[in-house]
Amino acid sequence: MPRTTKRSGGPDSQADAIEDLYAWGVTDGLPVVPPTLRRVEKAIAASGGAADDLIALVPPNYGRATVEKIAVNAVMAGCRPEYMPVVIAGVEAMCEEAFDLHGVSATTNFSSPLFIINGPVRKALDVNCGTGVFGPGWRANATIGRALRLIAVNLGGARPGVISMSTMGHPGRYTYCIGENEEENPWEPLHVEHGFAPSDSTVAAFAGDAPQGVYDHRSRTAEDLLTTIARSLEVIWHHKATALGDTVIVLSPEHARTIAGDGWSKAEIQRFLWERLRKPVKDLLPGKDGGEGLPEHVVARFPNPERNETLIPKFRAPEHLKILVAGGTAGRFSAVIPGWTFPNGSNLVIKTIHIRA
Amino acid sequence: MHDGVFFEDQGLPTATVISSEFVKAARAQAEALGAREYQTVVVPHPIQPLLREEVRVLADKVWDEILARLTTR
Amino acid sequence: MPRDDRYLDPTDSVAVPRKTAQRPASLDGKVVTLLDISKAKGDHLLDRIEELLRERAKPKAILRRRKPTFARPAPDDLRQQILRESDVVVEALAD
Structure with a gap:
């Protein structure tokens, strides 16, 4: 290896473009690929649609997500042209009413859309579903x-600090995209559970905080392991x-095997966790063990709240606990x-990816 | 902001009360929706930890501003 | 934002100019809707505003309405109802 690189004589046009686009205010702070006409045209050609096809209006400003506008942003993110159908399905998912991108984008909470890819497209585009699934290193997930x-x-x-008022944000606001490890999943994958065929490719949008780790090396039964997960x-x-809705639980392949090995179905897991995550009114009162707790109008429904044993669930229904398998073996x-x-608020939304024939 | 901009556009005078931390966000949202002139009524942040009586005091403080926002007075 | 002709624009500005409503001279004889966006404590503020309206203005009526959630714009049917039944609106409290 030479100790110094050879210097070129002319201006570094790529570096200039990176500065210009940052100054324009259209990046996430990392360098972007300059969206030249040639690059954008290639992305449009791979999308299966026409440049001015309108895919969605993006809340809360309702900018028009045409195939061309999606392609410009996909090029900037570093996507290969063949990723376009996935990006388009992701736009459809996050712009659907049930997802409430309006609230997710404006809130002071942490939340950011997490995209979960299922089906054959994972292999075709080399989407990481295994080791380090939430981390860097795979172009499809990253871009x-x-x-x-x-x-x-x-x-x-x-835009952060302008309309997006998230107090903390989280690192997933740069990129937050995983594939489900269907090959290591003892149950039906997420999209099949929600009525799609195993041969369909789909992308799910879920408004999530950052992943929180659950460590359990020693449980050998489903009940022991699920108890650890419930406590987390x-x-x-x-x-x-209380009254929480959609929440994602990503089981590692080893954890999934322990639970499935005892013969538990996904529905049984959801039911078990939901039941374990109920607490009596007397333990949920504000000012006892912390200032947070049930809202006043809820407390008012119960006689003698300080002694009331009525169980209040943390999650509105067992189905809100969305179970996936991903990560390394x-x-x-x-x-x-x-x-x-x-x-x-926001619900998980799944859309079909239409791959161009 | 979407509701207020909608009501004003439809001819209904609207006073939207927001906390001071959201002035910039409200302005950006109104502008993005085409309502550059949209004015809000601002109370000091934060609201969530306040007691009922403390919130009521805020209403007294902005009463004149609400009236000015809704009428030609 | 400076535009640059060498690159395609990743943004979209769709805003059509919106109107501002004509104001009445006073609230005398007007129907005032107090719209609670369903964020905690907004009801306390509106309770006091309702009292002040009764003490210091002479509205024809005060209507209390509530969005199902602060997390979204009001649903169309609620918006239309408010348009039909009111002369002015006070919306609270976004924080």
């Missing part, structure tokens, strides 16, 4: 998630939060991802 984030900002208006879920938002770790789940 598809980033493209969707740029779209939420550039077309939706979710108990403290999401805070230890007395070595390691007894799972992750829980709190959602943005006020009643009428």
